[in-house]
Amino acid sequence: MKTSFIPISLKEYVELHLKSNPSASRVEITTALKEALEDYKKGEKCLNCGNPIWVIGSAFAENMCFTCITGEAIPEDDFEIDEACY
Numbered sequence: 001m002k003t004s005f006i007p008i009s010l011k012e013y014v015e016l017h018l019k020s021n022p023s024a025s026r027v028e029i030t031t032a033l034k035e036a037l038e039d040y041k042k043g044e045k046c047l048n049c050g051n052p053i054w055v056i057g058s059a060f061a062e063n064m065c066f067t068c069i070t071g072e073a074i075p076e077d078d079f080e081i082d083e084a085c086y
């Protein structure tokens with residue numbers, strides 16, 4: 001469930017992502033994350049199963065929940081934007 005995620009601010013996550021993907025575009029990542037976060041706040045649900053979307057995963061794919069994106073039941077050391085954690 002959402003509570004098992006490690007909360008991270010959008011800014012921090014962008015930095016983290018750029019560290020492991022140096023060729024990625026800061027603007028594109030930020031925009032994609034903001035859009036996914038907006039969708040989350042609007043109450044958009046997973047296209048596949050109807051659960052709340054995983055903002056970070058949805059930014060890089062379609063709006064889906066953690067399980068549908070990763071195939072894992074529960075997040076263990078996975079991040080989620082802090083605004084979507086509470």
Ligand SMILES: [Zn+2]
Pocket residue numbers: 046047048049050051064065066067068069
């Ligand atoms: Zn799902």
